[in-house]
Amino acid sequence: MSKAGALDLASGVGGKIEKKDVLNAVEKYENYHVFHGGEEEDRKANYTDMVNKYYDLVTSFYEFGWGESFHFAHRWKGESLRESIKRHEHFLALQLGLKPGQKVLDVGCGIGGPLREIARFSSTSVTGLNNNEYQISRGKELNRIAGVDKTCEFVKADFMKMPFGDNVFDAVYAIEATCHAPDALGCYKEIYRVLKPGQHFAAYEWCMTDAFDRNNPEHQRIKAEIEIGDGLPDIRSTGQCLEALKHAGFEIIWDKDLTIGAPVPWYLPLDASRFSLTSFRLTAVGRFFTRNMVKALESIGIAPKGSQRVQSFLEQAAVGLVDGGKKEIFTPMYFFLARKPL
Numbered sequence: 001m002s003k004a005g006a007l008d009l010a011s012g013v014g015g016k017i018e019k020k021d022v023l024n025a026v027e028k029y030e031n032y033h034v035f036h037g038g039e040e041e042d043r044k045a046n047y048t049d050m051v052n053k054y055y056d057l058v059t060s061f062y063e064f065g066w067g068e069s070f071h072f073a074h075r076w077k078g079e080s081l082r083e084s085i086k087r088h089e090h091f092l093a094l095q096l097g098l099k100p101g102q103k104v105l106d107v108g109c110g111i112g113g114p115l116r117e118i119a120r121f122s123s124t125s126v127t128g129l130n131n132n133e134y135q136i137s138r139g140k141e142l143n144r145i146a147g148v149d150k151t152c153e154f155v156k157a158d159f160m161k162m163p164f165g166d167n168v169f170d171a172v173y174a175i176e177a178t179c180h181a182p183d184a185l186g187c188y189k190e191i192y193r194v195l196k197p198g199q200h201f202a203a204y205e206w207c208m209t210d211a212f213d214r215n216n217p218e219h220q221r222i223k224a225e226i227e228i229g230d231g232l233p234d235i236r237s238t239g240q241c242l243e244a245l246k247h248a249g250f251e252i253i254w255d256k257d258l259t260i261g262a263p264v265p266w267y268l269p270l271d272a273s274r275f276s277l278t279s280f281r282l283t284a285v286g287r288f289f290t291r292n293m294v295k296a297l298e299s300i301g302i303a304p305k306g307s308q309r310v311q312s313f314l315e316q317a318a319v320g321l322v323d324g325g326k327k328e329i330f331t332p333m334y335f336f337l338a339r340k341p342l
Helices: 006-012 019-030 040-045 047-066 081-096 113-122 133-146 184-194 217-230 238-248 284-299 307-326
Strands: 103-107 125-130 153-156 169-175 195-208 251-257 330-339
Touching (some): 047 133, 081 113, 081 195, 103 184, 133 153, 169 184, 184 195, 195 238, 217 330, 307 330
Parallel strands (some): 103 125, 103 169
Antiparallel strands (some): 251 330
16 A cells, blocks of 8 residues: 555655755755756756655655556546556556566666556566665565565666666566656667567657647746656657667667547646546645645644645646646657567
8 A cells, every 4th residue: 555644745755855954955956947047958967866856855745646656547438547557557568578487677666566566467577776765665665565575676776877787687668767867868778788689678758749849938838847847857759769769779669659549638637627536636626635734734844844845846747747738749658669689
């Protein structure tokens, strides 16, 4: 079970950061981004610090509102958000052709929700790579509760410099994670290196679509909101991801933006114009209650100073994501399946 209570949310804000230092960490994180005068090159040069601060600050909010799997999913009518997320993970496992006993790498695994689901679904051993100590500590506890701690593990490392030998894994996947990389080519080259020849890499990438116009101020505003709210140094286009894969040496089996033609919009859980009991905490009313709860807990000293600021930039991200989805200039699920040649 994920942490669900208000006190769990409050105590988790800041992750491994000392509670007295949370506000300072929030300010440093915000200063990386456009709305606070930050530059793209600074975000890329300091991506490790930026992304680590981001996940220390937001993980408890994610778990409170979203559960253990921090990602979107393409969704069918009549399907709940939780059901669509599980199917999204199963789809990835099936595309990779996973078989019992194989050794699989999850690049940028978060607290391991997909890792646990895919390991149980495919009877494989999954290694989760993550550079955030707080998320790993949460993931290990959740692995123990789920009973997969003997077959699944976490490794703390930067996915730009993986601590594995060449040709180690039978399959590699990434779910909305390699978007944090400062350089897609460098990241994909590392994945290529650790993957066995003839085996597959599959991912869901966050990308700007062909409809994005970098000369349009509204489009730039949306992109900047998503970047600050989701800890991204930059958001690449689908074409840039595809070219990086090819230059890394991969053969592209197939690729598609899975948001196109989806029966239910992927951004629906964040849309302030709708109401849902099953995902209440993500609705406008739910976010209002969370905002005021965090304000109250911060004022009496249970939540650290700066917690409201974290809630604020996460809400800013929700606005950007919904606007980006409605204008079709952004996708969180550009899917590709690639193969390392024999």
